[in-house]
Amino acid sequence: MALTFYDYTPAPSPRRARIFMAEKGVTAETIQIDMAKAEQLTDEFKAINPACTIPVLKLEDGTVLTENDGIAAYLEAAYPEPPLLGVTPEEKGLVANWQSRMLMEGLSAVAETLRNSSPGMKDRATTGPVNYAQIPELAERGRARLTVFMDTLNSRLKDREFVAIDTYSYADITAQVVVDFAKWVKVTPTDAHTDLARWHAAVSARPSASA
Amino acid sequence: MALTFYDYTPAPSPRRARIFMAEKGVTAETIQIDMAKAEQLTDEFKAINPACTIPVLKLEDGTVLTENDGIAAYLEAAYPEPPLLGVTPEEKGLVANWQSRMLMEGLSAVAETLRNSSPGMKDRATTGPVNYAQIPELAERGRARLTVFMDTLNSRLKDREFVAIDTYSYADITAQVVVDFAKWVKVTPTDAHTDLARWHAAVSARPSASA
Numbered sequence: 001m002a003l004t005f006y007d008y009t010p011a012p013s014p015r016r017a018r019i020f021m022a023e024k025g026v027t028a029e030t031i032q033i034d035m036a037k038a039e040q041l042t043d044e045f046k047a048i049n050p051a052c053t054i055p056v057l058k059l060e061d062g063t064v065l066t067e068n069d070g071i072a073a074y075l076e077a078a079y080p081e082p083p084l085l086g087v088t089p090e091e092k093g094l095v096a097n098w099q100s101r102m103l104m105e106g107l108s109a110v111a112e113t114l115r116n117s118s119p120g121m122k123d124r125a126t127t128g129p130v131n132y133a134q135i136p137e138l139a140e141r142g143r144a145r146l147t148v149f150m151d152t153l154n155s156r157l158k159d160r161e162f163v164a165i166d167t168y169s170y171a172d173i174t175a176q177v178v179v180d181f182a183k184w185v186k187v188t189p190t191d192a193h194t195d196l197a198r199w200h201a202a203v204s205a206r207p208s209a210s211a
Numbered sequence: 212m213a214l215t216f217y218d219y220t221p222a223p224s225p226r227r228a229r230i231f232m233a234e235k236g237v238t239a240e241t242i243q244i245d246m247a248k249a250e251q252l253t254d255e256f257k258a259i260n261p262a263c264t265i266p267v268l269k270l271e272d273g274t275v276l277t278e279n280d281g282i283a284a285y286l287e288a289a290y291p292e293p294p295l296l297g298v299t300p301e302e303k304g305l306v307a308n309w310q311s312r313m314l315m316e317g318l319s320a321v322a323e324t325l326r327n328s329s330p331g332m333k334d335r336a337t338t339g340p341v342n343y344a345q346i347p348e349l350a351e352r353g354r355a356r357l358t359v360f361m362d363t364l365n366s367r368l369k370d371r372e373f374v375a376i377d378t379y380s381y382a383d384i385t386a387q388v389v390v391d392f393a394k395w396v397k398v399t400p401t402d403a404h405t406d407l408a409r410w411h412a413a414v415s416a417r418p419s420a421s422a
Binding site: 061063065067069070071072074076077089092096099101104126133138148152 | 270272274276278280281282283284287289297299300303304306310311316336337343348349352359
């Protein structure tokens with residue numbers, strides 16, 4: 001099955017999809033869209049994804065998936081092994097649940113901090129074709145939320161190997177990307193976050209971490 | 212299977228879960244948590260959900276799901292008919308994809324507008340146990356994003372009966388809740404949004420709409 005993956009290696013969002021594909025052993029023809037040159041805002045890329053976001057996974061039948069959740073749901077169904085979204089109903093519920101929390105409390109906090117403070121992202125405070133001015137208070141709030149997130153993640157990992165269930169899942173992938181990219185806005189786990197540190201060392205040692 | 216559902220009828224987020232359950236024909240013992248009285252912030256409710264958010268679905272085995280995505284994934288696996296997350300891999304990808312867009316471009320814009328402008332939500336600019344001050348510029352940006360969202364949704368519905376795939380899905384549920392609650396922040400579809408209006412009339416006529 002021929003898949004085309006639109007990527008920008010340095011960014012957090014496409015990394016989630018790359019790790020997911022690496023864990024599944026799925027390969028795709030990869031095309032880099034250089035966000036540093038605003039290539040995601042060109043008419044050429046808008047013809048592929050009018051929402052101007054990366055990653056994009058284009059399937060052989062032409063279906064275009066522009067969201068990590070969509071890419072993950074497709075890949076899990078098309079390539080069931082190893083399961084990354086849980087197996088039993090309870091597991092599926094827990095993976096989606098914790099993935100959502102990692103996204104809303106973690107990755108969105110990284111994004112709002114970075115996009116509302118980085119000089120290189122002036123007027124690019126959200127993704128998409130419309131420009132919005134940066135809101136400095138939102139960057140501050142994002143950094144505060146991210147600090148709370150590190151506590152939440154550390155607490156969740158007490159006596160647990162992985163974030164959502166007994167096996168590595170999509171929730172770990174999102175959490176891993178949050179922790180790695182939080183450094184960009186100078187938020188790091190503290191020495192007290194020992195459970196987070198143990199988990200982070202384990203997920204960073206997986207071959208997919210370099211995807 | 213005995214399910215317990217923690218609800219607050221007037222709020223948008225628990226309505227997504229109620230519609231999902233109604234479409235599945237699933238019933239649960241329901242407990243109202245009065246957010247107008249800040250009951251979600253009591254120690255009693257924190258013992259159930261430390262993140263202080265509603266909805267919560269508690270399963271018979273004690274598993275607690277606190278996110279709509281988790282509740283949806285569990286219910287789809289435990290009660291497969293009728294499918295609301297797609298059947299084929301492509302459909303599953305498209306439903307998750309468009310649900311994510313409806314959430315991030317629609318529901319999050321409603322929430323950030325309301326929470327950052329409503330006098331009753333002073334210092335409650337985000338969900339959760341930590342108070343954050345309102346950011347008036349974020350309310351303005353949310354309202355602007357919501358206006359763009361109405362265009363996006365209308366465009367997507369051109370020549371389509373439903374948002375994601377040929378059948379009603381979780382993406383329609385989230386979109387339906389966005390459109391219904393956008394009125395709270397005085398954003399409504401325009402007369403030009405004829406495809407959105409046709410779709411909205413159809414989803415509003417489903418028995419689940421009153422859930």
